[in-house]
Amino acid sequence: MDSFDLSLLAPEITGAHAQFPGALEACADLGALNRLKGAYTGREGSFSAQLMERLKAAPKDQKRELGVVINALKSEWESALKARQAQLEAARKAGGSASSAWDATLPPPIPPAGALHPLNRLMARLVEVFRPLGYHVEEGPEVETEEHNFDGLNIPEDHSARGTADTFYLAGHAHLLLRTHTSPVQVRVLKRLAPELEKKGGIRFLAPGRVYRKDEIDPTHSPMFHQVEGMLVGKGIGMHHLKGTLAYAMKALFGEGADVRFRPSYFPFVEPGCEMDVRCPLCSGAGCRVCKGSGWVEILGAGLIHPNVLRFAGIDPAIWSGFAFGMGVERTAMMVSQTPDLRLFFENDQRFLKLMGGLD
C-alpha cells in the first residue's frame, strides 16, 4: 500500500488499515471473520462506507486521485478477507469443527488390545521352539484311565501317586481319573503308532496341556496346572540326543547364553533319568534371587524312555529307543517373569493379563 498516498485519508482510516493484518490473523473462526468483514467492508458504517462518503464529498479535482487510493484499499481488504475465509473453511472441513480439531500433543488412541494368557503364550512359544526339529502337537483327554496315566508309564501298582490323596478320581467311574501329568499322551501315541512304527521310522511330538493333582491352592501350588511333554522315538537314541535337543531348545527359548546341565534323577518312566538346569536366564549365571545365587535354575525332568513303557505299547525296546522330557509351565513362567505367586495365573485379573500376556 506504500505506493498509495495515504496522507489523503483520515487518520482513523490509516490506523484501521495498519491494524487490519493483525485483526485478520486473530480471527479463529468464520464468525469472527464475518464481524471483521462487517467492520471493514460492510454496507453501512464500515471503513469502506466512510471512504465512499469521503469520496463523494471530495472536491472534483481530487476525486480521481482519491478514487484510485480508495479502490485499492477496498480490494486489498476484500481479497485478504476472502483468502482468510477459505482458510478457515478448509480448517473446519478438515477438523469437523474448530473445537474438535486434534491437538497434536495429545497421544493418539491405541486400539484396545487384549492378550493371550501368559501360560498359553509360553506353551505356544515352546511349540514354536520345537517346530524346526520336526515336533508336532499331540493332545489327550484330561479325564484319563489308570492304564494310560499309570500302568503304561511303569508306575508301580502301589505307588503313592495312585492314591486318592494325590490323584482325583471320578465318582461312579472307578478307573477314570484326572490325568496327573501329560505323560499319558505318550502312552496313547505309542500305542497308536506301534503297528506302523517301522513304516514311519519313528516319531517326535510335544504334548502341552492341563493336568491335575490333589494340592491345595497356595502361592506355589494349584490343583490344576500345565505341563509340556516332549517325546522322540527312533533307533539308536541316547542321552547325548536328549542333551542336544534340549540344549537347542533352551537357546531358542532364552538366547545363545542358555547353557544346560544334566543331573541324575529318577522318574519311573525313564531310565536313565535326569533333571536339567539351565543357566539362569535372569542373571546369566552371575547369581541372583531367582537362582538363589547358584547361577542355575531347574527347568525340567527327562530321560531315555524306560523299556517297560515301550513294551507296554507293543514296541520292541531292543529295536526302538527314545527320550522324553516334561516341563512345568507355571514354574517356568514364574521363573522367567519373576511372578511371585502362582495364584496370579488363575486369578485372571485383567491388569495382570494385559501386563503378562501380550499378543505375540
Next chain:
Amino acid sequence: MLVSLKALQRELPALTKPSLKDLCETIASLGFPIDGVEQGPAGAVLEVDVTPNRGDVMSHRGLARDLAAKLDEDLSAVELDPLEEGEALVPVRLEAEACPIYATAILALGALQATPPDVRAFLSALGSSPKDLAAVDASNELLHRYGHPTHAFDADKVQGGLAVRWAREGEKVVTLDGIERMLTIQDLVIADESGPIALAGLMGGESTKVTAETRRVLLESAWFEPRVVRAMARRHGLHTDASHRFGRGADPGMVRIARDLLAARLKQWAWASLEGAWTEGHMLPLRPAITLTKELLQRIAGEPLPLEDAAVKLRHLGCGVEENHVALHAVPPSWRHDLAIPEDLAEEVLRLRGYDLISSALPPMKSDPEPLSVGYRQRLGLSRRLAALGFHQTVTLGFISPEADARFADTSAEGRTLGNALSYEYSVMRSSLLPSLQHIAENNLRQGAREVRLFEIAPTFRSTSEGPLERATLAIVWAGETGGRDPLTPQGPIHPAALQGVLAYLGAEGQVRALEGGLLAAEVDLASIRGELGRVIPTYQGFSRFPAMERDLSLVLPFMVPFGQLAQAIRSALADAPLQTLTCVDIYRGKGLPEGCQAWLLRLVFLGERTLTGAEVDGWVASALRAAKSLGAELRG
C-alpha cells in the same frame, strides 16, 4: 534327609578335603540335590533330597558309599564284633513271606546307662531328641548312621514266643505314639501270646515299650517286604523313619550286622551282658546277574565307553562284575534293589562318570515330521484373533461347584463328579466355561475395571454312561462400559449385537446371552466353528474390476416390519440385478417421524461385469423402493 557333615566325614574320611560347596555339588551331581545347609552346634547339617528309588542312600553310610564310588576313595571300617549265635531263648516263628529273616538277641542291662555326648549331639543335629535310654538312642543312631531300622522290646514284658504274622481281623495294637490301631489281615505284625505287640517295619507297641525301668531288652533286626510296609504306612497314616527305609527297601545284608552293632552299643553304654543271640529265617538270595552289552552302553552314552572302566565303576558300587569284550555281567549288591535291567547299570556308569561329560548332538531326523493339527491351529488362531479384538484369555480350573455348574449344565452332574474333590466348591467337571468366566468378570469389575473382555478356550464335559465326554469349547464374556478412554471413542453400554458381531467375525454360530449384572456372554463348541482351516487360502471366488455403484435409500417403516423382511423383499425384487450388498447403515427413531415408525438408511451396492449406467441403477433403486412400499414404507423426506 538330614545329614551331619561331621558324621558323613566319619564314614568317608576323604570328605574332609573338599570345601562344603564342592561337596554339595558332588552330592547333587550324583542325583541328590541339596535343599539347604544349616550350621548347628555340631557343625553343618545338609538337607539332602534322596529320590524314592534309592532307599540305600537314606543314611550317612549309604550316602558316603555313593560318594566313595564317585571319588574313588575308601569308606572307613565298621567296628564290628559279631555275636556268637546260639539256641533261641524265645521261639520266633516267621509265618509270612514278607519277613524272610529276623535276627534277635536278649541282653540284660546294667544298673546305669548313658548315651555318649557325641551320639546325643548327632541325634540332636538331625532333629531326633535323645531319650537317654541306651536301647532307644542306639537304635536311632544306627538308623541314621547305617540306614537299617532296629527295635528293642522290654524282654520282660514279652509274653511267651514271638511270631511275625499277618494280623487277624479285629486285632488291635496300641503303638508307641499312644494310638490304638485297628488291624486288618493286610497288616504284618510282631505278636506274642497276648497278640500283636508291634507293627512290622513301622512302630513298636506300648505294651512292650522300653522304659527307664527296663532290665532286659529283646532286640529286633529284620527285613520286611517294601510293598507291605508302604501299604501299612499309608493305611495307618504312620510314616516313620523306619517305614521310609523299609518301604524303599532295606538291606537284608544288614540284618545281623545291625543287631550286632546295637548289642555292642548296649554293652558300652549300659554295661549290658548278652544272654543269647539267634536268627530265624534266611538271607535273601542275591539276584541274578544283569548283562550290559558294550553296544547298549554306547547307545545310551552316545560314545563308546570301555567296559573295563564301566566294570570298575560298578564294582565301586558293590556289584560283583565279570566282563569280556562284548558285555559285562553284574550282580547287584544286597542294598541296591533298584538295579534290575541293563539300562540301570548304564545309568550308574554315566552317573559316576558325571552327566556333565555326556556329549550333545541332535538326533538324526529319520522319521517324517508331521503338520500341526487343525484343532491346535484353530485354537491358537482364535485366541490370537480374540486377543487382537481386545479380549483377554483366561485360564480357570476345570472343576466348579455343583450349583455353579447347574446354572448352565445341559447334562446331569452325575458322572462328572469327583469322588475325592478338594472341596464341594471344586467337585464337578464343568459342563460350561461360563460360570468360571462370569466369576472372573465380576471380580474384575469389583476391582474397578471399566470394561472386561475375557475369553477362554478349554474342554467342557458332558456326562455319558462311559464317563465324561470332552468338547473343546470357546466362551466369551463382555461386561462393563465400552469406549470413553480417548476423545475419539465415546463411552457407552456394550450392545449384545457387538458380541454377536464378534461371533460372526470368528465364523461361530452362537447365541449371545445376558447374564446377571449386565454381563454379555456366549459359548460355542469349537467343532461347530466353520472355517477353511485345512486350506492356506480360501477358494478363488472372482471379483469384478468395474466400478461399484452405491445408492442410499432412506425409508420410513412401521416398527412391526423387521429389517430381515425388508431386506428379503428388496432382494427378491432385485433378483436379476447385480446387487452386491444391501446393508443398513443407520436407524433413526427420533422426532419428526409418524407415530409407530422408524427410519432405515439402507445402502445398496451394485456391481456388474460391465460399467453400470446411472439410468439402470436408478431403475433398480426404483424397484427396491416399490418392494419396500409394498411393506408400508415411505421415502423419508
